[in-house]
Amino acid sequence: MDRQKQIPAYYELEIKGLNYRIKNGLSDFEQSKYIEKQIKRFIQRWELKGVSIAILKDEKLVYAQGFGVADRQDNEVQPGHLFRVASVSKLLTAIAIMKLVEENRLALSDRVFGPGAILDNQHFVTVRDKKLYNITVRNLLAHSGGWSQRYGDPAFHSLSIADKVGDTPPATMDTYSKYIASRSLSFPPGTQVSYSNVGYMFLGEVISAVSGKSYEDYVREDILIPNGIVDMHIGRSDFALKYPNEVDYFEQTGSQLIFSYEGSGIQVPKSYGGNPIELLGAAGGWICSSVELARLLVLIDGYPNVRDILEDSSILEMTDNTYAKGPLGWRSTTDHGNWARTGSMAGSVAMLKRQNDGVSWIFLSNTSSWQGSKFSYGINSFMQGLTNKVKAWPQQDLFNYYPIENLPLAIN
Secondary structure, eight states: OOHHHHHHHHHHHHHHOGGGTOOTTSOOOTTHHHHHHHHHHHHHHHTOSEEEEEEEETTEEEEEEEEEBSSTTOOBOOTTOBEEOGGGHHHHHHHHHHHHHHTTSOOTTOBOBSTTSSBOSGGGSSOSOGGGGGOBHHHHHTTOSSOOOBTBOGGGOHHHHHHHHTOOSSOOHHHHHHHHHTSOOSSOTTSOOOOOHHHHHHHHHHHHHHHSSOHHHHHIIIIIGGGTOOOOEEOOSSGGGOOTTBOOOBOOTTOOOEEOTTSSOOEEOIIIIISOHHHHHHHHOEEEOHHHHHHHHHTTSOOSSSOOSSOHHHHHHHHOOOTTTOOSSOSEEOTTSOEEEEEEETTEEEEEEEOTTSEEEEEEESBOOTTGGGHHHHHHHHHHHHHHHOSSOOSOOGGGOOOGGGOOOOOO
């Protein structure tokens, strides 16, 4: 093949990224039939439409495969399909915060709201609860800002939040600023832990204020793209605006319609117009593939084979599980070196795990479970058992794979 034709094709694939290089069928090995059988059984048991799996061994992508259907046209899931990853987004947000800390543009002890703080605007000049002024960046990262979900999760009740502050839907971050300024905290910041999507939504505002870019642009331009991760994005609520390689989303049997977050009064599925994906942003708005998420995991996992994008001290900070201090971004970390991040919302479920045996994995599905966030326990048990059964993984690293016809000729 002509050398001049090969090199442009190679660079085109390089620019388009991993999602367009890695396809099903590249992970066949002695135990791949066993893996396929077990995953298909899991899919059938939990009534999942499609699943994407990526498995790392010693920071090499040794297995990447899609199962089931990606969309309503019954196209097969491929490793490069994009999925909503819900609260896995929080890990990206924490990475961005730690990067700004390393650049001395931010400190975890910086106050977030009010005069002299990062978000010093008209909404926080006067607040109902002065303890709001004590909330720090760390508090938001560690879910210890002071908000509780006693009356439901405000992030998923944007119509109600807009109504409470007198705004016309759809709600914006200004709407949520008015809301938290007009409400009392449930506990003093830093003293308790209560899972808070709203806290992470405001971390997106912090990143934007400090970096001078939009939250998504900073994460993509300063963290992802320079490290070869080019196809992660903030997703879109509207089906008509989904990305070309994004899956369709399916909700569990019996799911009911809810009013559109836009305030039109129309009832829609939660997965398409019920939840404001763009507004969730830093808390739950990202879409990505299993293989690019695996690439990101390799860059923050603390293992020595691939150089991490964060300093060792930052990774230790993120994985510190001291109550009300951490972990940061991760859902759970153990002193034995097992770190997990989960995510779930209507139409999607996601989980990634860094295990202490050198194996890490990504599990993404375009179908939600009636178990909600508790489904992650079943995923963890299944994937841990599955990976423990495999004694010898393929001797390959799909991160470095290119279709052979697109490889450039060696230059001596």
